[in-house]
Amino acid sequence: MKQMNGADTMTNYLEPTPWDQRNFRVPTYQLTEYSVEALQETQDTEGHFTVKVDPFTDKENLKKFGFYYVDTLMEPVCKKEQLLVPKESEIRFAREYDKKEILDIAEEAFAGGRFHRDFNIPDYMADKRYRNWVNDLIQKNLILALYFDGSLAGFFAYENDHILLLAMHKKFRGKGLAKDFAGSCVQEQFKITGYDTLRTSISPSNPASLNVFISLGFRLKGSIDVYHKLNGSLQAGGE
Template identity: 70%
Template sequence: MKEYLEATPWDKRNFLVDTYQLTEYSEAALQQTSETEGHFTLKVPPSADTQNLVKHGFYYVDTLTEPVCRRNRFETVYQEGITFTREYDREEILDIAGEAFKGGRFHRDFNIPDYMADRRYRNWVSDLIDQDQILALQFEDRTAGFFAYEKDRILLLGMHKDFRGRGLAKAFTSACVEEQFRISGYDQLKTSISPSNPASLNVFISLGFRLNGAVNVYHKLNGSLPVGG
């Protein structure tokens, strides 16, 4: 029998149950989720017929758009005093990661408690630190935030709560994108943003990014989570 479920051990360690992502959304693939205990992620195009998904217990959690930008279309916004470093306090970065991403799809999943969703981001950033894919933003002699990247993809951009609401988001994002263009050598960068975060989406669009498609994300829990674990 064809296997439609790909294990996601990076999520299992956070939710303490088996976790999977589906390789397709055929009837056979959906049926496998009913025969397997665990938590499942499925990404489908916005045009997909979702009736069968709902029948098999899947529920909508988010939409992910893909903004892309070519180097020659990038609009730089300069802010004096922003610098980057790979020499930083690990716990400072992890503390930012633990509270800066409250709107993600796992926070919007009613089956997953917030502390598990927070832990997922913290553990993901910890992995990225180990892989040297994090740069800390320095501003006013403090760690003001960080950004994470992989090849031509901007993975995460987090700002310390003390620096939010000060009109710095556009300049911080611009500095991160410019730095990634510089260190990666790619002529085009891309990222992934939920429409539920219009402020971030608008910042990237204002810097020259353009939307390049989207996917809808569905989750399913077959069984239960060990809440309190």
Template identity: 70%
Template structure:
């Protein structure tokens, strides 16, 4: 499209409008969004001057904090009878995902109807299943959750609602991290967590992850979504 706008087809399929992420934070890049119909995402330093974001119609969506963990620095928390498997029913994973991921930035975007945000996360998890990047967590032969990963990135970690609040979150996260180290061979892992999810952030910090900065995420809608949202 332009040197400033990068199409994001994985979002377009959910919102039925062209979607883009901005390649840089400059007035020239922001001005391109006034000339193009679509939904836009930009990530900026939390200390950046945001006057031009307001000028060009961008609004705050979320903040992403990046925890980083080095293999030799992390605490291992053991939990008996945890197993990982690639053999699972797709719908079981999707059911956990839909119930667990309801506070993401697209759910918080007042221009995106909740059903579209739900569809986006469902399609993302479907893609991860198709790429064989999800492992189910079993506890006593029952599906207790799942985690998704890619290279050194921890993408998603979710527990079934029946296993939440039982003091298992840290052991589950520790087991997932150690399994990812084993599968990928990386000695450093990283993830992104919104401060609206302090429970998850606290789990990673308790394992020895260190915070490596943050970015603020802003959105803009120039046009109308297909369903009038």
């Protein structure tokens, strides 16, 4: 079995994902297409692989080559004029915040992500993956902190026309604030990016979030199934 690293150039069908490799300590890749040739290339390469396929695609070869299902991602889309503007609230956005507090929220808020659902990835590695992703977004200045009633209530991450993450501090959950929070964030992103249409990705395993975005005027445009594969084993070690 070949051993490759994230610094290698892209092979015919395997694109290195160094942002994942740093968390899982094995080479990681995403397939550039779904084909027998691409799947075959994973047979002789050590590492963790991700492939995204149309839900109606024949999945027989995925099983044959050792891939397993981890998640489905729905794509809610909203045009600016379709947004159901939330009522006035006390939510305030800020680009100045305590970085550690934001990272602490990130580590416990995304426990239902696809890497947590991957039985080959320990939870602490999945936690680290999301924490590092949020840290990257902080470095790119793509995080807005949400303050409510004078307290840090969560954060919002975006890039261009994509809503990447919306996380609420656990003490603010279950209080009927989710729609106001999400609506305020979407409205703010329309304002600061200038895009006429925004989109996001949500797993159907998170119906509460999906329902919130639909209630704001988002419509489901499509979906994609996500499969993983591990060739070799993850390196056990400290967290």
